[in-house]
Structures are given as C-alpha cells and as structure tokens.
Amino acid sequence: MxxxxxxxxxxxxxxxxxxxxxxxxxxxxxxxxxxxxxxxxxxxxxxxxxxxxxxxxxxxxxxxxxxxxxxxxxxxxxxxxxxxxxxxxxxxxxxxxxxxxxxxxxxxxxxxxxxxxxxxxxxxxxxxxxxxxxxxxxxxxxxxxxxxxxxxxxxxxxxxxxxxxxxxxxxxxxxxxxxxxxxxxxxxRPVLVPLVMPEGWQLGGLQGISLEAGISTGGVTFVRDLLFTHRGVSGPAALLASCHWLPGMSLQFDFLPGVDIPALCESPDHRRQLVRTMLTRLLPERLATRLIPEDLGGRKAAELSRADRQRLADAVRSHTVVPTGTEGMRKAEAAAxxxxxxxxxxxxxxxxxxxxxxxxxxxxxxxxxxxxxxxxxxxxxxxxxxxxx
Ligand SMILES: Cc1cc2nc3c(=O)[nH]c(=O)nc-3n(C[C@H](O)[C@H](O)[C@H](O)COP(=O)(O)OP(=O)(O)OC[C@H]3O[C@@H](n4cnc5c(N)ncnc54)[C@H](O)[C@@H]3O)c2cc1C
Incomplete structure (x- = not known):
C-alpha cells in the first residue's frame, strides 16, 4: 500500500x-x-x-x-x-x-x-x-x-x-x-557514557564514592561531580570526558582541583599533621588512602622534601589511567x-x-x-x- x-x-x-x-x-x-x-x-x-x-x-x-x-x-x-x-x-x-x-x-x-x-x-x-x-x-x-x-x-x-x-x-x-x-x-561511538577502568586499577573497588573532581582527556578538562562505579567512573565529569575520549587515550584525574598541595603542606593549619590526616579531611577517606604514596602517609606534612611534596601533589592531582573502554551504547545518552x-x-x-x-x-x-x-x-x-x- x-x-x-x-x-x-x-x-x-x-x-x-x-x-x-x-x-x-x-x-x-x-x-x-x-x-x-x-x-x-x-x-x-x-x-x-x-x-x-x-x-x-x-x-x-x-x-x-x-x-x-x-x-x-x-x-x-x-x-x-x-x-x-x-x-x-x-x-x-x-x-x-x-x-x-x-x-x-x-x-x-x-x-x-x-x-x-x-x-x-x-x-x-x-x-x-x-x-x-x-x-x-x-x-x-x-x-x-x-x-x-x-x-x-x-x-x-x-x-x-x-x-x-x-x-x-x-x-x-x-x-x-x-x-x-x-x-x-x-x-x-557511544558518548555521555560511563568509562571502564582496567583490572587492578589503583582506585578500583571504590564504588559509591562521589566527589567533585577534574578530568582531563584529549586536551579538554571538566570539573564536575564524579562517581566511582563497580567497573570505573561515571557522573557528569566522566560523562563529559567520554565525549572527548577515544580508545587508547589516557585520562587524568585531579581530585583536589585548585588546591596547591605543596603550599598546603606548609600552611599553619596542616604543617604538624600527618599527610594521611591532612588529606582524609579534604577527600573521602578510602580514596585518600589509595592515592597517598605508601611512604608518605605517616609523615608530618611540613617534613616532606620538596620532591616528596610534588610526588604527593602528582598522586592526588594528576592521577593518570588509560580506560579499557566505555559501558557501550546501552548506557550511552548519545552517540558521536x-x-x-x-x-x-x-x-x-x-x-x-x-x-x-x-x-x-x-x-x-x-x-x-x-x-x-x-x-x-x-x-x-x-x-x-x-x-x-
Ligand atoms: C537516558 C537518556 C537521557 C538523556 N537525557 C538528555 C537530557 O536530559 N538532555 C538532553 O539534551 N539530551 C538528553 N539525551 C539525549 C537526547 O534524548 C537525544 O539526543 C535526542 O532525543 C535526539 O533526538 P533525535 O530526534 O535525533 O532522536 P530520537 O529522539 O532518538 O528520535 C529518533 C526516533 O526514531 C525512531 N526510530 C529509530 N529507528 C527506527 C526504525 N528503524 N524505524 C522507525 N523508527 C525508528 C525511534 O523510535 C525514535 O522515536 C538523553 C538520552 C538518553 C538515552
């Protein structure tokens, strides 16, 4: 007809x-x-x-x-x-x-x-x-x-x-x-989609934790809410990053956007604190514990060398990982x-x-x-x- x-x-x-x-x-x-x-x-x-x-x-x-x-x-x-x-x-x-x-x-x-x-x-x-x-x-x-x-x-x-x-x-x-x-x-390709992280990722198993964080990929940075999932990350920051991410590209997380960590270690409020105590007040505890380099957590903030302060800053503000993929079309709000x-x-x-x-x-x-x-x-x-x- x-x-x-x-x-x-x-x-x-x-x-x-x-x-x-x-x-x-x-x-x-x-x-x-x-x-x-x-x-x-x-x-x-x-x-x-x-x-x-x-x-x-x-x-x-x-x-x-x-x-x-x-x-x-x-x-x-x-x-x-x-x-x-x-x-x-x-x-x-x-x-x-x-x-x-x-x-x-x-x-x-x-x-x-x-x-x-x-x-x-x-x-x-x-x-x-x-x-x-x-x-x-x-x-x-x-x-x-x-x-x-x-x-x-x-x-x-x-x-x-x-x-x-x-x-x-x-x-x-x-x-x-x-x-x-x-x-x-x-x-x-799917976009506005949760990203999947590799097995054994340093921040795996933190599902349920959410915080405001920066994510950079492909020369673009978004600072928004981030949610850890069973398989990786979601929330507005991750969904936005997925628009610019292509397989093989790395993601860089900044868990304390705008915070000068070396300066924080010197500040009167924090200098006598253990690094672990200082950061668990600023970040969800389980996340902070995973991020802090093992040899630094039990030391006093003011006692860290300049190199160690930078290492701490990099661990918290430049955590880098290469996702293995996305959650695919079934969980994508759009396709590019x-x-x-x-x-x-x-x-x-x-x-x-x-x-x-x-x-x-x-x-x-x-x-x-x-x-x-x-x-x-x-x-x-x-x-x-x-x-x-
Ligand atoms: C869960 C979710 C949440 C979203 N939230 C937002 C939001 O809050 N804000 C925002 O801006 N965007 C959001 N989006 C994206 C937005 O909905 C889409 O970008 C928008 O609907 C696209 O409009 P469109 O007309 O191009 O396609 P659609 O709205 O998808 O319309 C396409 C139509 O084509 C029909 N169709 C497909 N194949 C066939 C076929 N073979 N034969 C006959 N008909 C067919 C479909 O049934 C559908 O009705 C969201 C998407 C999803 C999945």
Missing part, C-alpha cells in the same frame, strides 16, 4: 517532532513514521524523566563532531528561549538548575505532549508501530519501505537519531539509509559520529548529494555535552529542516 504526503519524517523523536511542527505550520502535509508505540520515547527518559530540554547558553563549543562549526547556523536561529516560550505557551512549568540547565518541573511527558498535540492540531499524520527498513528514490520522489507497508513522498527527512540507548527503540537505520544514498558516515556534516547544508539540513533528502538531530555527526545540548540540537536542526523543506 502506498500513502501520499508532501513530506515523510522518519522518527517521531525530538527532532522529527520539531521538524513536523515547523513544516506543518508552513502548510505542508506531513507524515511521521516511527516503530515505537508512541512518539518521543527518548525525550521521556531524558534527564531522569524531567528532561533537561535546553541550556541558557548554547554554542558550537558545546558540541563535538568532525566539523565543529556545522551546528553554528541552526543554533543561531533557534535560541533556548524559543523553546522556553513554546513550553510556556502550553503552561509547562520549568526550572533552571546549575550550569544553566533547564529542566521540566513536572515531567518530560509535558514536552512530548506539547509537540505531539501541536503536530496533531496542524494535521500531521502519525504512522506509529512501523519499522522502517530502507528508503530509495524513484522518478516521483522517495519510497520508504516499512514492515507491512510502503510510503511515498516528494521529500524525506531522516530524524531517526543514533543507536545510543536501544532500550527505547534507538537504531542505526538513519545511518544505513544515509549510506544507501551515498553519504559518508563518520565512525559512530554519524552522517558526515560536510555533505549536508548547515543552513537547511538538506543533503548536498540528493535533493529533497534532509537529516536532522543526532543522526548527524553532532553530539552535545551534558547539559541539555543534545535536545537543543534536535530542536534547532529540526526547526532548520522544517523551515527549509
């Missing part, structure tokens, strides 16, 4: 819904196709169910991808406050948390409801429970193969996201479709890599290889840091595609 519509959007997730709403507002007949039973399943699990839907400050530096500048144009045309205005128009309560993160006060379901009800009011058709298996082009437009049916439209938007968190129906179909139209796919942005217009999201084919959201090689940036990219790119199509 073939249905006819102006535009087919594959994926009724964050970006697909925004694109549908925008295109339908401009008078287009839009059909959204998704294999889920209901739209926006990833939005519903976002931010622990409260959905960190944007951030007060959003710019290209908040994203990773081969072409860091690709997102600039769409971000410049969709500010965080436009999303806030949309939600406020529908009476959705929101709140600002630290680092400029904006969350729903009630539930992420509010965001999904706003987008789906707007789409329905504008006449968008939802083809839910339809697994897309491929797409091709014929003389009249695009043909979409779904299990059990075939759909046709003159323009096609691929908004099927990334394979991260498959528990809510995430797949790599968007990348496969892009490839079938001749697009290059930048290698896909995807459709090569060099082959897509940054203004319209249209393919530079196939007229009438558009990409929006996480299917593209654009991944955001923790803090509402991934959803904001989904909104901004969906808006850009919906305005251009």
């Amino acid at each position: 073939t249905h006819n519509t102006d535009i087919i959007i594959l994926g009724a997730g964050a970006s697909g819904l925004m694109c549908a709403m925008t295109a339908a507002t401009r008078g287009h007949r839009v059909t959204l196709v998704d294999h889920g039973g209901k739209p926006g399943r990833k939005i519903l699990v976002a931010g622990g169910g409260k959905c960190n839907f944007t951030n007060t400050e959003v710019g290209p530096d908040d994203y990773v991808g081969r072409n860091a500048d690709f997102c600039r144009s769409a971000l410049a045309r969709f500010s965080p406050w436009e999303m806030v205005a949309l939600l406020e128009e529908h009476g959705v309560p929101w709140e600002e948390r630290d680092h400029g993160q904006l969350f729903c006060r009630r539930s992420a379901a509010d965001v999904v409801e706003v987008l789906t009800s707007r789409c329905r009011d504008l006449g968008c058709r939802f083809e839910m429970g339809r697994m897309v298996t491929g797409a091709r082009r014929d003389a009249d437009g695009f043909i979409i193969d779904c299990e059990g049916t075939r759909l046709a439209a003159s323009r096609l938007v691929v908004a099927t996201g990334s394979p991260a968190w498959p528990q809510v129906g995430a797949s790599d179909i968007g990348h496969r479709i892009a490839r079938s139209f001749g697009h290059r796919i930048e290698p896909v 890599g995807g459709v090569d942005t060099g082959e897509v217009s940054s203004r319209t999201m249209e393919s530079l290889k196939m007229p009438g084919l558009f990409f929006s959201g996480e299917v593209l090689d654009v991944a955001g840091h923790l803090g509402g940036y991934n959803l904001h990219w989904a909104w901004a790119s969906g808006r850009a595609a919906g305005e251009a199509i």
